[in-house]
Amino acid sequence: MKRAVIVYRSRTGTTRRLAEEIGAYLATRDIDPQVVSVGGCDVQALRDVDYLLLGCWTGGLMIVRQHPDQPWVDFARAIPATTGPRIGLFTTYKLATGSMFAQMRRHLAGRLSAPVLELKSRTGRLSESNRRALERFIAGA
Numbered sequence: 001m002k003r004a005v006i007v008y009r010s011r012t013g014t015t016r017r018l019a020e021e022i023g024a025y026l027a028t029r030d031i032d033p034q035v036v037s038v039g040g041c042d043v044q045a046l047r048d049v050d051y052l053l054l055g056c057w058t059g060g061l062m063i064v065r066q067h068p069d070q071p072w073v074d075f076a077r078a079i080p081a082t083t084g085p086r087i088g089l090f091t092t093y094k095l096a097t098g099s100m101f102a103q104m105r106r107h108l109a110g111r112l113s114a115p116v117l118e119l120k121s122r123t124g125r126l127s128e129s130n131r132r133a134l135e136r137f138i139a140g141a
């Protein structure tokens with residue numbers, strides 16, 4: 001069975017909900033999901049997984065300068081270099097994600113494979129297009 005780790009950083013619970021929805025969806029696809037917060041994640045264990053999904057709430061000035069918060073950045077920088085897992089990113093937001101994914105990628109560049117999935121949700125619920133994107137992600141398309 002393939003394994004996925006879904007790591008989230010959430011202030012008020014929306015991004016945690018999205019992480020849990022992603023985990024529940026992957027479980028319906030014969031993937032063993034582990035959903036964990038940034039603070040509860042053992043970064044050394046991330047090398048051995050098939051899928052690694054990294055999420056953070058969108059911080060910024062609402063329409064510009066979106067970025068992950070400092071605890072997420074510290075976590076991202078602590079992930080050991082590995083090309084093993086396929087990488088996906090996710091975020092929740094209110095108005096616009098703007099530079100959010102580019103900033104997340106910047107902190108991971110050079111140590112992980114380039115992310116091949118970007119999921120965003122205002123509510124923390126998975127939309128139909130989110131589900132289709134997850135299908136492509138696990139199929140490797």
Ligand SMILES: Cc1cc2nc3c(=O)[nH]c(=O)nc-3n(C[C@H](O)[C@H](O)[C@H](O)COP(=O)(O)O)c2cc1C
Pocket residue numbers: 009010011012013014015016057058059060061062063064065066092093094095096097122
């Ligand atoms: C300080 C602060 C800055 C934010 N900046 C943005 C922003 O630039 N763009 C946006 O769409 N939402 C922004 N938001 C909204 C949050 O990203 C959104 O509510 C998110 O779903 C919260 O996730 P959480 O419940 O996991 O903490 C901001 C929220 C806060 C508290």
